[in-house]
Amino acid sequence: MLASGGMAATAEAEENSASTVVDTGGIAAGMADCPAGNFCAWDNYNFSGGPGVWSGNASNYTRWAHSGCGLTSLWTWDNCASSVYNHGDHCNLTFYDGIEYTGAYYNLPRGSYLARLTQDKMSDGGNANDRISSHRWCTF
Numbered sequence: 001m002l003a004s005g006g007m008a009a010t011a012e013a014e015e016n017s018a019s020t021v022v023d024t025g026g027i028a029a030g031m032a033d034c035p036a037g038n039f040c041a042w043d044n045y046n047f048s049g050g051p052g053v054w055s056g057n058a059s060n061y062t063r064w065a066h067s068g069c070g071l072t073s074l075w076t077w078d079n080c081a082s083s084v085y086n087h088g089d090h091c092n093l094t095f096y097d098g099i100e101y102t103g104a105y106y107n108l109p110r111g112s113y114l115a116r117l118t119q120d121k122m123s124d125g126g127n128a129n130d131r132i133s134s135h136r137w138c139t140f
C-alpha cells in the first residue's frame, strides 16, 4: 500500500513537471535558437529579438551589430541585452557593464539563463538590463 501510494505521488509530480514545460513553451522556443556551445543574448525579455551568438569572448559589444537594439545602442549589442543564456559546453561566464571586462559584473553558470534582466542585480546592485558591454568565459 505504501509503495503503491509512493508511486502514484511520483507519477503526479511528473505530470506537474510536464505541464510546467508546456507553460514555458514560448521561452524554450527562443532559447532553442541558441546553439550549444555559445553564449546568447536577446534584445527583449523571454529570449525574443536576436539572438546574438558568441562562441568566444567579446571585449566590446559595440563591434557587434544588431539592428533591433536601436539608436541608443548605435545599432549594436552595447547596452542592449534583456535576456541571456549560457549554453556553453564546459564553462561559466561573466558579463560586464563596461567594455574590456570592466565595471559591474554578473556571474552566469553554465546552463543558466536569465529571462528578464531587470530582475537580476549586477555586482553594484543595479539591475542588469540594457547594460552588458562585454563578456568572458571561464572566469569563476
Ligand SMILES: [Ca+2]
Pocket (backbone or CB within 6 Å): 078, 079, 096, 097, 098, 099, 130, 131, 132, 133
Ligand atoms: Ca554597459
